[in-house]
Amino acid sequence: MVVAVGEGVAKSVVRAMLKMPAWSVKGMVVSEHPLATLAGWQTLRQGGNFADAAVAVSAALAVVTPHLCGLGGDFFGLVWLAKERIALAFNGSGRAPKNLSATDLRRRGLKTMPTYGALSVTVPGLVDALWQLHQRFGRLRWAPLWQFAIAIAEEGFVVSPKLAHAIATNADRLAHDEGCRAVFFRNGKPLTAGQRLCQPALAQALQRIAAEGRDGFYASETAQKLATHLQRLGSPITPDDFATHCGEWTKPISLRYRHATLMELPPNSLGIATLQTMALLQSLPVSQVSAVELTAHVAAIAALVAEERDAYLADPNFVPYPPERLLSPEHLEGLRHRLSQPPLRLASSDGDTTNFVIVDADGNALSAIQSLFHAFGSGILEPQTGVLFQNRGANFVLTEGHPNELRGGKRPRHTLSALLILDEQGEVQGLLGTSGGDFRPTIHAWILLRWLDFGMPLQAAIEAPRALWLGGRTLLVEQGLADPTELFSLGWQPQLVPYPGGTGVAHGIERVGESWCGCADLRGDGVALPL
Numbered sequence: 035m036v037v038a039v040g041e042g043v044a045k046s047v048v049r050a051m052l053k054m055p056a057w058s059v060k061g062m063v064v065s066e067h068p069l070a071t072l073a074g075w076q077t078l079r080q081g082g083n084f085a086d087a088a089v090a091v092s093a094a095l096a097v098v099t100p101h102l103c104g105l106g107g108d109f110f111g112l113v114w115l116a117k118e119r120i121a122l123a124f125n126g127s128g129r130a131p132k133n134l135s136a137t138d139l140r141r142r143g144l145k146t147m148p149t150y151g152a153l154s155v156t157v158p159g160l161v162d163a164l165w166q167l168h169q170r171f172g173r174l175r176w177a178p179l180w181q182f183a184i185a186i187a188e189e190g191f192v193v194s195p196k197l198a199h200a201i202a203t204n205a206d207r208l209a210h211d212e213g214c215r216a217v218f219f220r221n222g223k224p225l226t227a228g229q230r231l232c233q234p235a236l237a238q239a240l241q242r243i244a245a246e247g248r249d250g251f252y253a254s255e256t257a258q259k260l261a262t263h264l265q266r267l268g269s270p271i272t273p274d275d276f277a278t279h280c281g282e283w284t285k286p287i288s289l290r291y292r293h294a295t296l297m298e299l300p301p302n303s304l305g306i307a308t309l310q311t312m313a314l315l316q317s318l319p320v321s322q323v324s325a326v327e328l329t330a331h332v333a334a335i336a337a338l339v340a341e342e343r344d345a346y347l348a349d350p351n352f353v354p355y356p357p358e359r360l361l362s363p364e365h366l367e368g369l370r371h372r373l374s375q376p377p378l379r380l381a382s383s384d385g386d387t388t389n390f391v392i393v394d395a396d397g398n399a400l401s402a403i404q405s406l407f408h409a410f411g412s413g414i415l416e417p418q419t420g421v422l423f424q425n426r427g428a429n430f431v432l433t434e435g436h437p438n439e440l441r442g443g444k445r446p447r448h449t450l451s452a453l454l455i456l457d458e459q460g461e462v463q464g465l466l467g468t469s470g471g472d473f474r475p476t477i478h479a480w481i482l483l484r485w486l487d488f489g490m491p492l493q494a495a496i497e498a499p500r501a502l503w504l505g506g507r508t509l510l511v512e513q514g515l516a517d518p519t520e521l522f523s524l525g526w527q528p529q530l531v532p533y534p535g536g537t538g539v540a541h542g543i544e545r546v547g548e549s550w551c552g553c554a555d556l557r558g559d560g561v562a563l564p565l
Contacts, residue, residue, distance in 0.1 A: 053556040055493040055544075058564030062552040063087060064541040065390035066102065066560040069191060070094035073182040074392060075563040077174070084113070084394040085171035086179055088402060089164050091390050093183035093240065095404065096160070097233065098191050100217075101200035102388040102469070103404040105239060105251065106155075106260075106411060106423040109163035110299050110404075112286055112454045113171070114462055116397030121454055123299050126163030126281040127445045128156040128426065133270035136432045136440040147430050147440065150207065150413045152267035154425035156446065157279045158251075160404055165248035166281060171398075180244035187237035187420075190230040194559055198227040200386070200409050213415030214422070236420025252276045256419050263416040264423070286454065287357045289313055292486050294463055297454040301350045305451035306357050307339045307475040313366050314338070314373065315479060320487050326520040328483075329501045329511070333526065336476045336503035337376035338369055343472070348438035349445040355437070386410075389452060389467030391543045393550050395565060399543070401452040401465040453478060455486075463545050464492060468555075470538035473502045477538040485544075492544035493553040500537040504529070512537055 056062065063074035074091035082090075088111070096104045109126035134153070148154050168176055193201075201208065205224045208214040217233060218225055225231060242250040251257065257276040264271045286297040289309040296312060298305030314335045320328060346355045359365060387405035405424065406412075412425035429447050430440035438447045451474055453466040464485070468477045477500060484495035499515035507526050511518065513533040521528045531537075539558035544551040552562025 051491070051493050051497055053493070053497070053554060055491070056552040056562035056564045057549050058552070059549050060395050061565035062393045062543050062550045062562060063091065063390070063565075064543060064552045064554050064560060064562040065091050065095060066388040066539060066541070066558055067095060067098045068559065068561045069098050069186060070390070071561050071563050074390070075565065076182070077179065078394055078565050080174065082174045082179075082394075083171065083396065084392045084398045084400045085167050086174045087392050087394065088400050089168055089172070089176070089179040090182055091392070092160065092164055092402070092404060093180050094186060095388055095390070097183050097187045097236065099197070099388055100422055101197060101204075101409045102386045103160070103406055104411070104422045105161055105236075106158045106421045107160050107404055107406040108158065108424060108426060108448070108450065109160040109402065110303055110448075110450045110452060111163070111167065111400055111402040112297060112299060112452050114399040114454055116399075119460060121286050121297050123284045123286045124163055124167065124281060125284055125299065125303065126159035127302060127448050127450070128159040128279060128424070129275070129443050129445050130156055130427055130430065130440060131269060131271040131275050132442040133272070134440065135442050136430070136434065139432055139440065140434075144432060146432060147428050149408070149428045150425055152264050152269035152412070152414060154412050154428040155264055155269055155271065155414065155423045156427045157271070157275050158424060159279065159281050161243060161251040162248055162279055163281045166283070176247060177244040180240055184237050184240045184244065187233040187240060190232035193225050193227055193229050193231050195227040196559055198225060201225055204409050204413070207413045208410060211413055211415060213417040213420075214410065214413060216417060217415060217420065233420050235418060239419040239421055252279060256421075259418050260416050260421060264414070267414065287361070289361065291316055291482070293458050294486055295456040296482070297456065299451050300357050301347055301353070302445050302448045303451045304343065304347065304449050304472070304474055306347070306360055307343050308451055308453065308478045309361055310339050310342060310366070310369070311335050311475045311479045312482060313361065314369060315483065317370060320483060325516040326524070329509070329516045329521065330524050330526060332476060332479060333501065333503040333509055334373050334376040335479075338372060339475060340472065340503075341377045342369070343447070346437060347447040352441065352444055353437040387450065387469040387471065388539075389469065389541055391465040391467060391541055393465070393543055397462070399454070399462055399465055401454050401467050403450045403452045403467050405450055407449070449474060451475075457545075461545070464542055466540065466542040468538045468540035473538060476500075476502055477540060481540060481542075492542050492551065496540045496542060496553050496555050497534075499533055501528075502537055510535070510537065
């Protein structure tokens with residue numbers, strides 16, 4: 035177990051890992067579910083590359099982790115091309131229906147976006163993202179990459195304790211939707227751990243995508259069924275909203291931190307918040323402060339970055355705030371001056387998400403993340419296709435003139451992000467991602483601090499206790515990180531949770547000498563498989 039035992043952070047961690055990492059000189063796949071990891075591993079073994087494996091992993095996750103992601107959700111990815119020594123970013127976030135606007139909802143008397151339901155649904159971006167990734171870089175044929183996921187959907191898989199817990203926790207909401215009832219309930223009761231979950235309708239939707247490619251989802255009978263179902267529930271979405279969706283390739287944003295370069299996804303991704311967090315930590319002598327002091331400092335930064343997030347983060351096509359301005363020395367210096375009195379009126383929310391990381395035999399790499407936003411997304415499952423819709427539109431605001439104001443065809447501010455870390459020679463040092471919603475930048479920060487500042491192995495850094503700022507003066511603190519009494523004395527209100535607690539599920543790959551070390555968080559069900 036990883037526990038805090040002393041005053042100095044550098045000396046306060048017992049480096050005993052509970053989940054052993056995997057090692058390989060050829061390649062690695064790490065994901066949230068063993069079956070998804072196996073799908074990617076088999077693809078690499080068959081001669082596929084990172085793009086081929088990504089399709090197989092993503093499709094499998096869409097079946098076996100329906101509370102976290104699915105065909106009705108979004109996808110972001112950071113790509114490293116080893117031969118060219120360049121990084122690329124892909125934004126696979128969906129847009130609001132063209133006929134939906136904040137003005138319309140304000141006229142209806144709404145002051146905030148609905149968290150769930152048809153109005154919270156944006157166009158899903160995942161399938162288009164996988165198609166573009168494969169079209170540009172894939173080596174194997176498209177259709178076979180979907181067969182593993184199709185088989186799992188048809189034949190079923192065993193409900194894990196974590197999935198069973200998610201179903202039970204959200205049972206009341208799921209029970210109100212006919213599609214969710216049919217999939218996640220048996221004889222009127224929520225599925226429990228050990229039962230088999232079959233999704234024949236989803237298998238058919240997957241088969242259509244395998245046979246017809248991107249159009250099998252966005253310009254087909256599937257799209258018509260999805261749009262019609264949402265329209266019945268009050269959404270103005272149309273088949274044209276699906277047909278015209280297209281994700282985009284873009285450039286990563288980056289920050290020099292210590293002896294490494296941190297690369298993240300640009301807005302509307304939350305990646306800029308991770309880089310702002312690390313930039314503010316860079317001026318702190320972290321190795322010379324206690325665990326309590328570091329926890330308090332990370333919390334203050336989280337509050338400050340949350341204010342930045344809510345003020346600026348939005349679809350970059352609608353906002354004149356380039357990332358360069360928000361990461362400029364002048365802007366960061368202004369934030370540092372405000373750390374002594376961080377804004378505490380805000381709050382952050384969690385989200386159910388899953389990330390995966392891949393390195394192929396050629397050294398190409400992918401740090402990817404996909405999500406429905408909250409657990410089971412909008413809580414709407416289209417019965418004929420088995421597609422569960424995300425509720426990403428809940429992140430829009432209805433405030434007139436706000437950068438993130440709802441507008442037709444616009445992408446909401448997103449919580450998804452992923453990390454690619456380069457060493458001083460410009461080679462891949464590691465890949466990292468985590469679930470956690472708005473907490474993601476803080477979770478990233480805790481892992482990066484342990485790994486880059488304190489020299490811990492990435493697996494140990496992932497497993498180490500974390501603390502998350504919940505809003506106001508409240509902190510969620512995993513047991514073993516810092517003394518709650520001392521945090522009280524500094525004006526914080528810690529909520530101590532047993533280790534390991536609900537502080538996100540991270541996965542990563544670390545370069546060690548000539549080898550790759552794959553790391554899966556003990557807080558989740560994931561595994562790493564070496565090539």
